[in-house]
Amino acid sequence: EVQLVESGGGLVKPGGSLRLSCAASGFTFTKYSMTWVRQAPGKGLEWVSSITGSSTHVYYTDSVKGRFTISRDNAKNALFLQMSSLRAEDTAVYYCARIYCSGGTCWFDPWGQGTLVTVSS
Amino acid sequence: QSVLTQPPSVSGAPGQRVTISCTGSSSNIGAGFDVHWYQHLPGTAPKLLIYGNTNRPSGVPDRFSGSKSGTSASLAIAGLQAEDEADYYCQSYDSSLSVFYVFGTGTKVTVL
Numbered sequence: 001e002v003q004l005v006e007s008g009g010g011l012v013k014p015g016g017s018l019r020l021s022c023a024a025s026g027f028t029f030t031k032y033s034m035t036w037v038r039q040a041p042g043k044g045l046e047w048v049s050s051i052t053g054s055s056t057h058v059y060y061t062d063s064v065k066g067r068f069t070i071s072r073d074n075a076k077n078a079l080f081l082q083m084s085s086l087r088a089e090d091t092a093v094y095y096c097a098r099i100y101c102s103g104g105t106c107w108f109d110p111w112g113q114g115t116l117v118t119v120s121s
Numbered sequence: 122q123s124v125l126t127q128p129p130s131v132s133g134a135p136g137q138r139v140t141i142s143c144t145g146s147s148s149n150i151g152a153g154f155d156v157h158w159y160q161h162l163p164g165t166a167p168k169l170l171i172y173g174n175t176n177r178p179s180g181v182p183d184r185f186s187g188s189k190s191g192t193s194a195s196l197a198i199a200g201l202q203a204e205d206e207a208d209y210y211c212q213s214y215d216s217s218l219s220v221f222y223v224f225g226t227g228t229k230v231t232v233l
Contacts, residue, residue, distance in 0.1 A: 113165065
């Protein structure tokens with residue numbers, strides 16, 4: 001069974017740092033790009049960052065560039081999101097997802113259950 | 122910043138058919154990029170419902186169908202069931218922004 005399990009969320013003060021992890025199982029991790037998507041309270045889904053299978057290319061939404069770093073450890077089937085200079089507006093449930101591509105198009109499947117990040121003093 | 126617009130809510134009685142629209146522009150849906158749909162129940166992992174505009178993953182009931190035309194896409198739910206009450210999001214790709222993947226604003230489906 002393909003499975004993604006996030007961890008590392010919690011309460012952090014503005015300006016602080018947090019590292020999220022996503023443990024993957026049930027598929028050949030190195031073959032897939034991975035992504036982080038977040039959902040702020042009462043808001044919709046927002047794409048945050050993506051990384052290719054070999055970590056060659058990384059992408060970020062503008063609001064987190066320079067503050068967040070996506071990485072992966074293919075030997076451990078793990079995806080990470082290092083978050084620094086956190087702001088109140090980063091408060092959200094963070095989901096990791098596998099990027100599945102076929103026929104020139106890509107979608108997110110499956111997703112993890114999410115981990116809550118709360119930025120507050 | 123959602124560049125794909127969905128109605129905030131739709132509702133229907135059990136057994137009815139509802140549709141959710143997803144309106145984009147010439148830089149995303151209108152540029153030919155595919156649309157995908159997700160179902161999200163609060164507190165759970167979002168679930169892929171439709172990929173590549175019209176395709177259902179294994180296990181998704183055929184009550185769910187997708188379509189795309191011009192700068193818009195639609196998700197239809199036929200024979201509405203209580204378990205369909207959830208949030209639904211469309212997703213595509215945008216060539217004009219540095220935001221590679223874009224989501225719709227989300228639609229809450231309520232079963233009356």
